[in-house]
Amino acid sequence: MSLSEFALIKQYFSSVGGAEGVALGVGDDGAVLDITPDKQLVVSVDTLVAGVHFPQDAAPEDIARRTLRVNLSDMAAMGADARWFTLALTLPQAEADWLQAFSEAMAEDAQYFGCALVGGDTTSGPLSISIQMMGTVSRGQALVRRGAQAGDGVYVTGTLGEGAAALQVFSPGCSYNDSQREALLKRFYRPEPRLTVGRKLRGVASAAIDISDGLLADLGHIAECSGLGAELQLQQVPVAPWLTEAVNPDQLQSWVLSGGDDYELCFTVPESKQSLVDGMIHRGELLATRIGLMTSEPGIVCLDAEGQVQTVACKGYRHFN
Numbered sequence: 522m523s524l525s526e527f528a529l530i531k532q533y534f535s536s537v538g539g540a541e542g543v544a545l546g547v548g549d550d551g552a553v554l555d556i557t558p559d560k561q562l563v564v565s566v567d568t569l570v571a572g573v574h575f576p577q578d579a580a581p582e583d584i585a586r587r588t589l590r591v592n593l594s595d596m597a598a599m600g601a602d603a604r605w606f607t608l609a610l611t612l613p614q615a616e617a618d619w620l621q622a623f624s625e626a627m628a629e630d631a632q633y634f635g636c637a638l639v640g641g642d643t644t645s646g647p648l649s650i651s652i653q654m655m656g657t658v659s660r661g662q663a664l665v666r667r668g669a670q671a672g673d674g675v676y677v678t679g680t681l682g683e684g685a686a687a688l689q690v691f692s693p694g695c696s697y698n699d700s701q702r703e704a705l706l707k708r709f710y711r712p713e714p715r716l717t718v719g720r721k722l723r724g725v726a727s728a729a730i731d732i733s734d735g736l737l738a739d740l741g742h743i744a745e746c747s748g749l750g751a752e753l754q755l756q757q758v759p760v761a762p763w764l765t766e767a768v769n770p771d772q773l774q775s776w777v778l779s780g781g782d783d784y785e786l787c788f789t790v791p792e793s794k795q796s797l798v799d800g801m802i803h804r805g806e807l808l809a810t811r812i813g814l815m816t817s818e819p820g821i822v823c824l825d826a827e828g829q830v831q832t833v834a835c836k837g838y839r840h841f842n
């Protein structure tokens with residue numbers, strides 16, 4: 522029987538680390554490593570494979586921006602300042618035009634987000650791009666998945682569902698109009714890594730993760746790592762109004778809760794900090810919405826507007842499922 526992505530990692534790789542200087546190893550959005558008495562290095566790696574993470578015929582500039590931003594999203598989830606990255610590129614062929622467009626877009630985004638390419642590896646084979654991202658935080662300031670406590674509020678940045686909705690644009694017979702299509706493609710290829718939010722949440726959030734696999738799956742990681750569960754108020758989960766109008770409610774709910782590819786942050790806040798966070802949201806300093814509560818009972822419970830428990834079938838994207 523084939524193992525799922527997470528069972529595989531747990532069985533074969535979760536106990537390989539554990540050396541001196543490893544403040545946090547396998548199991549979070551990035552590892553946290555002690556480098557100086559007051560600074561820690563945050564490291565993560567994410568691979569994008571043609572046909573799995575983006576369409577085979579995607580433009581080189583789109584692939585470059587998406588790959589960099591998806592990796593920056595893990596730094597945001599850790600509350601880290603992104604600093605340096607390496608690039609491992611596997612290409613079916615070396616085409617000058619493709620490489621020019623890819624490298625120009627990557628350089629432009631790297632400059633915009635304040636990180637620098639410092640090395641990599643180039644091989645021939647099916648199109649696949651890996652970025653290893655390195656960032657820094659002051660010691661003890663990294664946001665981690667395991668820090669939530671029962672009673673903490675659950676929040677999410679931005680809006681959810683557009684990542685999954687964008688996949689329809691790549692299918693024949695897609696029913697979006699031109700401006701919707703454009704907005705979804707932008708969202709898919711240029712997700713906004715929530716680096717500023719991550720920084721603001723240092724010392725405030727008790728746990729954080731970025732939503733790559735879907736809200737239920739990724740909030741599930743915070744819950745599991747913290748030995749807790751969560752209650753989600755479904756009607757509070759933020760969705761772009763135009764998407765609510767354009768898509769049938771069942772389809773929309775599945776995209777919002779389980780679609781993935783949103784690259785927003787989900788984070789938890791202890792009660793003592795909630796008025797601070799709610800004030801920041803109210804003043805427009807933090808683009809986030811409170812969507813639920815951490816509970817001591819394991820599992821994620823979804824509640825509808827009447828407080829009734831709703832069963833949601835698909836929990837999120839998994840490789841090898």
Ligand SMILES: Nc1ncnc2c1ncn2[C@@H]1O[C@H](COP(=O)(O)OP(=O)(O)OP(=O)(O)O)[C@@H](O)[C@H]1O
Nearest residue numbers: 530534535546547548549550551566567595733734
């Ligand atoms: N082959 C591996 N060896 C060691 N650790 C791994 C391996 N694959 C994944 N991990 C670790 O397992 C955890 C979960 O990995 P995963 O790729 O799901 O990260 P994520 O941040 O949740 O998702 P995403 O890759 O979409 O950002 C991370 O801590 C990651 O570093």
Ligand SMILES: Cc1ncc(C[n+]2csc(CCOP(=O)(O)O)c2C)c(N)n1
Nearest residue numbers: 572573574575576733734780781782838
């Ligand atoms: C062409 C195409 N088909 C499907 C998807 C959906 N998808 C693929 S991997 C993934 C989870 C995040 O990946 P990982 O866990 O590897 O970071 C999601 C939601 C896509 N993005 N592109």
Ligand SMILES: [Mg+2]
Nearest residue numbers: 550595731733
């Ligand atoms: Mg992540």
